[in-house]
Amino acid sequence: MSAEKLSDTEIRKALNSLQGWELQEGEIRKLYKFKDFKEALSFVNRVAELAEEADHHPDILIRYNKVTLTLSTHSAGGLTVKDFQLAQKIDG
Amino acid sequence: MSAEKLSDTEIRKALNSLQGWELQEGEIRKLYKFKDFKEALSFVNRVAELAEEADHHPDILIRYNKVTLTLSTHSAGGLTVKDFQLAQKIDG
Numbered sequence: 001m002s003a004e005k006l007s008d009t010e011i012r013k014a015l016n017s018l019q020g021w022e023l024q025e026g027e028i029r030k031l032y033k034f035k036d037f038k039e040a041l042s043f044v045n046r047v048a049e050l051a052e053e054a055d056h057h058p059d060i061l062i063r064y065n066k067v068t069l070t071l072s073t074h075s076a077g078g079l080t081v082k083d084f085q086l087a088q089k090i091d092g
Numbered sequence: 093m094s095a096e097k098l099s100d101t102e103i104r105k106a107l108n109s110l111q112g113w114e115l116q117e118g119e120i121r122k123l124y125k126f127k128d129f130k131e132a133l134s135f136v137n138r139v140a141e142l143a144e145e146a147d148h149h150p151d152i153l154i155r156y157n158k159v160t161l162t163l164s165t166h167s168a169g170g171l172t173v174k175d176f177q178l179a180q181k182i183d184g
Contacts, residue, residue: 037140041137044154052129052130057156060154062151063151
């Protein structure tokens with residue numbers, strides 16, 4: 001699987017196919033809100049399974065009922081297809 | 093259970109009884125390192141159980157094998173005994 005850094009045009013196109021993800025400092029980020037901490041944690045555990053399957057791991061910030069996921073490909077020094085594939089799986 | 097804001101002296105004393113926790117911008121914070129993402133996530137799930145028991149929830153940041161916990165009592169506008177009690181339970 002390719003892990004080449006995407007161009008700005010490719011990033012913009014890929015972002016358009018997602019909902020709620022924002023480009024910020026070369027990473028993509030999405031905030032999810034849940035009823036409470038318990039539901040937020042269930043979501044994090046589902047994300048964790050997908051991350052392990054993909055061998056690609058978002059940064060995960062949990063603040064009570066809010067979860068922020070941040071994706072980039074450190075080894076490529078930017079965003080790659082792996083980030084958008086995982087984002088799509090998480091929201092799928 | 094009291095949720096009164098602690099004084100600077102009380103905070104300093106309480107911090108001394110903990111290991112690895114740092115005071116930063118009116119919150120206490122600790123970074124934990126694990127073998128991999130899976131172990132980091134197991135830790136987060138244990139912390140989550142303690143947080144639910146205490147009805148007090150740290151901010152939790154997971155970056156692959158690193159977990160940062162941040163504690164403060166929003167309702168009190170600072171640090172309270174609840175923060176130090178939970179920190180102690182997490183490390184206990």
